[in-house]
Amino acid sequence: MTDIRDRLNRLSQNLWWSWQPAVDTMFRSIDGDLWRKVNHNPVAFLRDIDDATLQDAGPHVLAQLAHVERSLRDYLADQSPWSAVQAPGLHASPVAYFSAEFCIHESLPIYSGGLGVLAGDHLKSCSDLGVPASGVTLLYRSGYFKQLMQADGQQIEEYQELDTNRVPIARLYGRDGKPMTITLPAGDGTISVEIWEALVGRCPLYLLDVRDCTVAYVPYAQRLYGGDGNTRLIQEIVLGSAGYRVFRCLDRLPAVIHLNEGHCGFAALEAIATRMEESGLSFEDAAAEVVESVVFTTHTPVAAGHDRFPPGDVLRLLRPLRERLHLSEHDFLGLGRVDPNNHDETFCMTVLALKMSRRANGVSSLHGGLSRRMWQSLWPERRTSEVPIGHVTNGVHVATWIASELDQLYTDCLGSGWKARICDPELWQRIQSLDESDLWTVKVGLKQRLIDFIERRERSRQERLGIEAPLPRLSANALTIGFARRAAEYKRLMLFLDEIERVVPLLVDPARPIQIIFAGKAHPADNIGKDLLRRLNALREQPELRDHVVFLENYDKNVTKHMLEGCDVWLNNPRRPLEACGTSGMKAIYNACLNCSTLDGWWDEAYDTKNGFAFGKGKTHVDSSIQDAADREALLATITGDVVPLFYQRDATGIPLWWLKRVKYALSTLGWRYNSDRMVIDYARRLYLPASLSMTAEIRL
Numbered sequence: 001m002t003d004i005r006d007r008l009n010r011l012s013q014n015l016w017w018s019w020q021p022a023v024d025t026m027f028r029s030i031d032g033d034l035w036r037k038v039n040h041n042p043v044a045f046l047r048d049i050d051d052a053t054l055q056d057a058g059p060h061v062l063a064q065l066a067h068v069e070r071s072l073r074d075y076l077a078d079q080s081p082w083s084a085v086q087a088p089g090l091h092a093s094p095v096a097y098f099s100a101e102f103c104i105h106e107s108l109p110i111y112s113g114g115l116g117v118l119a120g121d122h123l124k125s126c127s128d129l130g131v132p133a134s135g136v137t138l139l140y141r142s143g144y145f146k147q148l149m150q151a152d153g154q155q156i157e158e159y160q161e162l163d164t165n166r167v168p169i170a171r172l173y174g175r176d177g178k179p180m181t182i183t184l185p186a187g188d189g190t191i192s193v194e195i196w197e198a199l200v201g202r203c204p205l206y207l208l209d210v211r212d213c214t215v216a217y218v219p220y221a222q223r224l225y226g227g228d229g230n231t232r233l234i235q236e237i238v239l240g241s242a243g244y245r246v247f248r249c250l251d252r253l254p255a256v257i258h259l260n261e262g263h264c265g266f267a268a269l270e271a272i273a274t275r276m277e278e279s280g281l282s283f284e285d286a287a288a289e290v291v292e293s294v295v296f297t298t299h300t301p302v303a304a305g306h307d308r309f310p311p312g313d314v315l316r317l318l319r320p321l322r323e324r325l326h327l328s329e330h331d332f333l334g335l336g337r338v339d340p341n342n343h344d345e346t347f348c349m350t351v352l353a354l355k356m357s358r359r360a361n362g363v364s365s366l367h368g369g370l371s372r373r374m375w376q377s378l379w380p381e382r383r384t385s386e387v388p389i390g391h392v393t394n395g396v397h398v399a400t401w402i403a404s405e406l407d408q409l410y411t412d413c414l415g416s417g418w419k420a421r422i423c424d425p426e427l428w429q430r431i432q433s434l435d436e437s438d439l440w441t442v443k444v445g446l447k448q449r450l451i452d453f454i455e456r457r458e459r460s461r462q463e464r465l466g467i468e469a470p471l472p473r474l475s476a477n478a479l480t481i482g483f484a485r486r487a488a489e490y491k492r493l494m495l496f497l498d499e500i501e502r503v504v505p506l507l508v509d510p511a512r513p514i515q516i517i518f519a520g521k522a523h524p525a526d527n528i529g530k531d532l533l534r535r536l537n538a539l540r541e542q543p544e545l546r547d548h549v550v551f552l553e554n555y556d557k558n559v560t561k562h563m564l565e566g567c568d569v570w571l572n573n574p575r576r577p578l579e580a581c582g583t584s585g586m587k588a589i590y591n592a593c594l595n596c597s598t599l600d601g602w603w604d605e606a607y608d609t610k611n612g613f614a615f616g617k618g619k620t621h622v623d624s625s626i627q628d629a630a631d632r633e634a635l636l637a638t639i640t641g642d643v644v645p646l647f648y649q650r651d652a653t654g655i656p657l658w659w660l661k662r663v664k665y666a667l668s669t670l671g672w673r674y675n676s677d678r679m680v681i682d683y684a685r686r687l688y689l690p691a692s693l694s695m696t697a698e699i700r701l
Contacts, residue, residue: 004054005046007065012042013168014199016072018105019124019397021404026064030057039558041107044166076202081130082677087684095133095688096254097123098243098264100236101224102137104200106557108167109143110207112224112521113486114583115299117557118363119260120200121397121583122683125676127201128399131684134254136243136267138235139169139196139207141222147521149553151465153537157524159223169198169207180249181211182242185320189214191234193242195249206246208238215317225523233309233317236349240266241321248274255692258295258683259357262307262349266321268294268356269335273324283325287356295687296357298350298389300580301370302490308346309336338377354378354389359687362391363581366604370577392686393602394581395679398422401587403565405442409434423678428671436660437653443568443592447476450566454517457552473547478513479647482567482593484552484560487522487529490578494532495632496571496639497539497549506640507548512648514639515548516571517563519555560584564591568659569613569643572597573635575627576620586674592663596643598631602674611666613638 017023027035038044101116126133145157172180172195180195192212198205210221220227244267275286322332334340336347362368368391376384413434421427451474507514522529540549570588582601597603599618607614615634621627651657
């Protein structure tokens with residue numbers, strides 16, 4: 001018995017298990033109820049399970065364990081992944097991938113939304129492709145908040161302390177046997193940071209754990225996006241400066257520094273200071289070398305997404321770093337200002353990252369163009385088209401997000417090695433041979449699983465609130481629309497339901513009913529977002545809508561995955577052009593769920609009139625209320641004129657044959673393009689390899 005527990009414990013320490021259906025099957029075979037209770041977390045599972053239950057594990061479990069162990073061993077030992085052949089130059093030293101959040105698995109709550117999901121998928125594909133990347137982020141012991149919805153629709157934020165004994169991370173130790181600790185000078189004090197590590201397949205993820213801070217009182221330093229601007233600035237100093245020092249402690253300085261959003265910008269300054277201390281170079285000469293190795297990805301056109309700090313706070317807290325760089329206060333502040341001589345301008349982390357990187361990109365074609373317009377003032381002598389910001393369109397890690405049943409269906413159609421050839425357009429043409437009835441059978445089963453999940457969640461909510469109400473009666477045969485994202489105002493949570501008197505007849509039509517599933521959190525300081533959630537929850541409590549409008553509280557990776565698997569349509573209606581990319585719709589593709597979206601983000605470049613649905617004409621209006629009204633009309637017209645008729649057009653056996661043909665067409669045209677393997681390959685070829693080879697340049701200050 002000790003042997004099986006030890007073997008399972010060893011397996012649980014590498015988050016590779018988070019994208020392996022065989023691991024999920026194995027733990028579910030041992031104790032399915034406990035596996036669901038611990039949210040599919042093997043470390044917590046092994047903490048809670050008793051020896052007697054493990055003893056009862058039959059020979060089939062031992063066979064599954066042997067298979068999984070062999071798969072992990074072969075995966076880690078494989079010397080011939082993509083990068084060994086296509087990008088061998090990257091193997092001399094790692095790519096350091098900095099991000100303020102990472103979503104690897106819901107058991108490690110160090111993410112809030114799309115930025116973290118993208119970072120997690122990026123690291124997983126780096127592992128699969130053999131790109132030697134190391135992730136760097138903060139260990140948020142209070143994580144992001146757990147969302148609890150009151151009966152009146154009020155969002156309550158609950159923060160829970162992370163139990164490091166129940167998640168797959170390990171503290172790193174130095175040669176002296178003591179925890180690896182970085183003491184970072186800041187202001188007139190210090191910040192003490194311990195280093196933890198999570199293994200993500202072949203790639204390590206370093207977690208920076210703030211243990212002591214004598215600089216200032218920062219009560220929310222352990223929360224993701226918590227506290228005031230002072231707290232946020234200290235977190236970003238830790239992420240950049242302490243994050244880069246991790247590689248110094250490990251004696252493995254990176255060849256490429258990838259800043260995933262501006263929060264990480266201080267990593268570039270720390271690298272320059274290190275280079276100056278190693279070589280005796282001036283700031284200008286050291287910076288000219290370092291910026292060639294820096295890649296910067298900007299993720300948002302929304303002003304609130306670009307951190308800005310008061311000059312006084314920057315000078316106070318970053319004085320030790322400024323002195324190491326031998327810069328005057330004026331020149332240091334100029335690094336984060338569009339106009340270095342404008343003393344009223346705040347210090348912008350995006351400006352810093354753009355100045356400290358030779359290669360910058362947006363995350364879709366549309367967003368790349370918008371970013372060039374947004375930041376053209378940094379290059380006033382250039383036309384907008386010449387601004388050096390390109391784009392690499394995001395992608396998603398398919399093995400993480402695809403339903404295991406669909407994974408098997410595609411394997412039968414595309415062949416056992418289809419994920420290794422996922423970027424091959426010709427491979428995806430084979431999907432046309434997929435039998436529609438088989439696809440429909442799987443989707444109906446997945447929808448029923450979503451319905452069961454909703455019922456469990458709603459029952460739990462009612463028990464928590466002490467209320468009794470009928471549970472939603474949902475149908476696996478009804479058109480099901482999903483909407484899951486942050487409740488930010490520009491994402492227009494209520495666009496479809498704003499004129500509810502027009503929508504109710506559409507939802508409750510007995511011949512062609514619609515059920516729409518919502519999930520999303522509002523930032524604790526976002527009162528507009530919270531009001532949208534209140535309005536939505538008030539609607540779902542109306543008796544005529546109870547079986548047609550559902551809200552799932554505590555939006556996280558697990559909730560999103562259930563929705564993606566079970567929904568027929570994925571709705572995305574941001575106010576163009578404020579959605580930089582929108583990767584949730586990419587996850588929908590692989591789960592045989594059609595997109596219905598405004599022509600924003602990735603959908604603007606992906607939609608071809610036949611691989612999903614679009615509404616609006618891709619135009620904007622300076623008056624957002626006019627734009628919203630036009631988009632609402634277009635959305636209702638698309639739902640009533642295109643989506644509903646196609647879904648309910650059935651053949652003699654009751655199968656929506658033409659709907660499923662469109663699903664297959666979407667897979668064949670989109671499947672090879674919008675996965676994170678293609679994304680990482682683009683980064684490696686177009687950005688990482690040139691950055692790792694270039695060592696001379698001029699810096700723009």
